[in-house]
Amino acid sequence: MNAFDRLSSWTPQMLAVLRIMTALLFIEHGTAKLFGFPNDPQFAGVTLMSLMGLAGVLEFVGGLLL
Numbered sequence: 001m002n003a004f005d006r007l008s009s010w011t012p013q014m015l016a017v018l019r020i021m022t023a024l025l026f027i028e029h030g031t032a033k034l035f036g037f038p039n040d041p042q043f044a045g046v047t048l049m050s051l052m053g054l055a056g057v058l059e060f061v062g063g064l065l066l
Helices: 003-008 011-034 051-065
Strands: none
Touching: 011 051
């Protein structure tokens, strides 16, 4: 049994961890743009009908779907 066989058994678990962390990062950035949480002064006045608002919606919904 070589090293690749031992590591290949961990592939599904590591892919799940990668998907969960990516989804949490998308959700965090989407909520910062849409709801101001966590508090980020850079996105203080983002309106929904702007490019940043669209990005926030896509990040939030995409993170939930991921």
